[in-house]
Amino acid sequence: MTILYAAEPEEATQWTDSLAALDAQLPVRFWPDWGDPADIDFVIVGGRSPGDLSIFPKLKAIQSTWAGVNHLLRSEGLPAGVPIARMVDRGLTGSMTEFVVYQVLDEIRQGPELRAAQKAGIWLEQIARQARDVTVGILGLGTLGSDIAAKLGSLGCNLRGWSRSPKDVPGLTSFAGAEALPAFLGGLDILICLLPLTGDTENILDAKLFAHLPDGAVLINVGRGAQLNEADLIQALDSGRLSRAVLDVFREEPLPPDHPFWRHPGITLTPHVAAITRAGTGAGDILENYRRAMAGEPLLNKVDVMKGY
Secondary structure, three states: OEEEEEOOHHHHHHHHHHHHHHOOOOOEEEOOEOOOHHHEEEEEEOOOOOOOOOOOOOOOEEEEOOOOOHHHHOOOOOOOOOOEEOOOOHHHHHHHHHHHHHHHHHHHOOHHHHHHHHHHOOOOOOOOOOHHHOEEEEEOOOHHHHHHHHHHHHHOOEEEEEEOOOOOOOOOEEEEOHHHHHHHHOOOOEEEEOOOOOOOOOOOEOHHHHOOOOOOEEEEEOOOHHHEOHHHHHHHHHHOOEEEEEEOOOOOOOOOOOOHHHOOOOEEEOOOOOOOOOHHHHHHHHHHHHHHHHHOOOOOOEOOOOOOO
């Protein structure tokens, strides 16, 4: 029984060190030095497509260290029938919630306006809105969306949530299905995207969706870069349909130096750091899935390949 780690060396070292701290006897090899392909039972992958995994005839499971697995599902040589698990990490959930709550509070407390006033040397005495007067919509009501809803609800925000299928999340008004999307969007002050990337969600953040938002709404995208139509976003910002966008994910990463997002006054960007899975908190789940795979048991956080997450 041998684990193969297919990722960048620095990332691989972090994870294998954390795994070794839990079980020093784990047999680990590193891509592409896997030796006999028939020795490999379990493959751990990072944030890039690893290559042809169909060459391992006895592969029992594939474990992603990322919450999103769209890059993996679209890679060539993905062996049919081998279960895939994604990372649902407690540390990642906490980091994402901190990031989103910070951005929401920054908007409510007029952070961009105050920073601009300081830069211009203007004493801006302006009364900020209260959280109870702000309506926040969350696209995606999984683990991350539910935790963010709980924290924003404790601050007093009015909350709405949208998901593909009905979800019962305490403290928010829930909408489900494509036909309910316009009703969900109407009246939102802030829209947060946490959706997984699938064929249905690619380019979902486009002019058609923005048209259902009130003028001056704010977009926070921490889902996936391919969910955003970049040209439509710039048009929405320039027209006033959106007042600001906070972007942590992009179609091309790192974002090219000549990309217009860098210099657009209505865009706040961060380099995909809203939430990063930490080896120290996620290694235990990987070790458990390795044990389960060897025993022929169902994996934790198994991916539904048809749904894409």
